[in-house]
Amino acid sequence: MTIPSRHPRDPLHGVTLQQIVESLYARYGWEEMAARIPVRCFQSNPSIKSSLTFLRKTPWARAKVESWYVRDIP
Numbered sequence: 001m002t003i004p005s006r007h008p009r010d011p012l013h014g015v016t017l018q019q020i021v022e023s024l025y026a027r028y029g030w031e032e033m034a035a036r037i038p039v040r041c042f043q044s045n046p047s048i049k050s051s052l053t054f055l056r057k058t059p060w061a062r063a064k065v066e067s068w069y070v071r072d073i074p
Contacts, residue, residue: 011070017062020069021051027072037064 012020024033025048034042039061041054055062 011073012066015069017055017065018048018052020065021048021055024065024069024072036068037061 028036030042030046034046039054039058041051055065
């Protein structure tokens with residue numbers, strides 16, 4: 001039995017959460033990220049590591065970040 005993979009048209013296929021956060025940070029910076037998604041990991045002493053830890057444990061916040069990334073893909 002095989003496990004179904006994500007649909008090949010899925011814009012997040014092959015993109016890691018780290019790549020998403022790094023891309024948004026490079027383009028917008030922590031201040032804009034905190035304004036759009038007001039979570040402490042973007043507001044107080046932000047870092048890639050702390051953001052990844054929080055987003056991996058918080059599905060609703062991860063969904064918002066992924067949705068923003070998908071809308072932002074050129």
